[in-house]
Amino acid sequence: MTSAPGVHARPLTEVAPGVWTAVAETWTSQTTVVVASDGRCLVVDPGITVAEVESLARAVHERGWRVVAGFSTHAHWDHLLWASSLGDVPRWSTARTAALAAGALPAAAAEAETVAPGHDLMLLSRLTPLPVGATEVPWDGPQVLVVGHDGHSRGHAALVVPGARALLAGDMLSDLEIPLLDVDAADAIASYDAGLDLIEEGAxxxxxxxxxxxxxxxxDAAELARRFAADRAYLADLVDGRRSTDPRLELRAGR
Ligand SMILES: [Zn+2]
Incomplete structure (x- = not known):
C-alpha cells in the first residue's frame, strides 16, 4: 500500500475527535476518514478525481495512519471510487447498495470516465455488503453506526460516530443541494421524508x-437543525405543488 511518487498530501481537517474530512473540487464532495487512536482508519467516500483519491492516500500514509476499511454511503458512482494505494480492504455498504452498484456497474464506469477519467475501473463498485442485521460498520476502530434508509438512493446509509457526536450524512442534508429524490421509488417524496426521520432519530x-x-x-448542531427544516420545507412544497424558493435551487442551476 504505497502512494504514487510526486503526489501531494491532501489537506485534512479534524471536524470532530478522530473524524477528519477532505473536500473535493468536484461538487464540493466530502471525504471522511474516521481514525482510531492507533492510526487504523475507515475511509468513507474517498473522493472524485484520480488526483484527489491518490492525494488522500498520500495524506493517510504521511500521518502514519493505515486504512483498514472503506465505506460507500450509496450506489451513485461518485461514492464508489477507490484506488489500490488505499489498500485492498473491505469496502462496506448496505446489502442493497452493493446489489444496486453491481447491477449498474457499466453506467457507473461510463460516468466516472466522463467526469473523473483515469480511475482503475476494476476497483469501482467492489463492495462488501454488511452482514444481515448489522447496525454498525464491522471494524475494530471507533464505533460507527449505520442508519440505512431510502429516499436519495435505495439502501443509502448515513453514519453516526457516537464517540465524536458526528453524523456523516451521505447525499442527504446538504447546504448546497436540494433533496435529490430517487425517481425510481414508488413514493419518492414519502420515502425521502422517512429517511430524514430515521437520520434525525439517530442524530x-x-x-x-x-x-x-x-x-x-x-x-454544527444549529446548522443540522436548519438543514432538516429546509429539506422538509422543500418536500412540503413538492407535495403541495408550490413553487419552492429554496436558494439551493439557484446553486444547482449553476452546477
Ligand atoms: Zn448520490
Whole structure:
C-alpha cells in the first residue's frame, strides 16, 4: 500500500475527535476518514478525481495512519471510487447498495470516465455488503453506526460516530443541494421524508453536533437543525405543488 511518487498530501481537517474530512473540487464532495487512536482508519467516500483519491492516500500514509476499511454511503458512482494505494480492504455498504452498484456497474464506469477519467475501473463498485442485521460498520476502530434508509438512493446509509457526536450524512442534508429524490421509488417524496426521520432519530439519540454531507459544507448542531427544516420545507412544497424558493435551487442551476 504505497502512494504514487510526486503526489501531494491532501489537506485534512479534524471536524470532530478522530473524524477528519477532505473536500473535493468536484461538487464540493466530502471525504471522511474516521481514525482510531492507533492510526487504523475507515475511509468513507474517498473522493472524485484520480488526483484527489491518490492525494488522500498520500495524506493517510504521511500521518502514519493505515486504512483498514472503506465505506460507500450509496450506489451513485461518485461514492464508489477507490484506488489500490488505499489498500485492498473491505469496502462496506448496505446489502442493497452493493446489489444496486453491481447491477449498474457499466453506467457507473461510463460516468466516472466522463467526469473523473483515469480511475482503475476494476476497483469501482467492489463492495462488501454488511452482514444481515448489522447496525454498525464491522471494524475494530471507533464505533460507527449505520442508519440505512431510502429516499436519495435505495439502501443509502448515513453514519453516526457516537464517540465524536458526528453524523456523516451521505447525499442527504446538504447546504448546497436540494433533496435529490430517487425517481425510481414508488413514493419518492414519502420515502425521502422517512429517511430524514430515521437520520434525525439517530442524530438526536447520539446528541450529534457535527454534520458532514456528501456534497457541501460541514455544519454544527444549529446548522443540522436548519438543514432538516429546509429539506422538509422543500418536500412540503413538492407535495403541495408550490413553487419552492429554496436558494439551493439557484446553486444547482449553476452546477
Ligand atoms: Zn448520490
Amino acid at each position: 438526536h439519540l447520539h446528541d450529534v453536533t457535527v454534520v458532514v454531507p456528501g456534497h457541501g459544507h460541514v455544519g
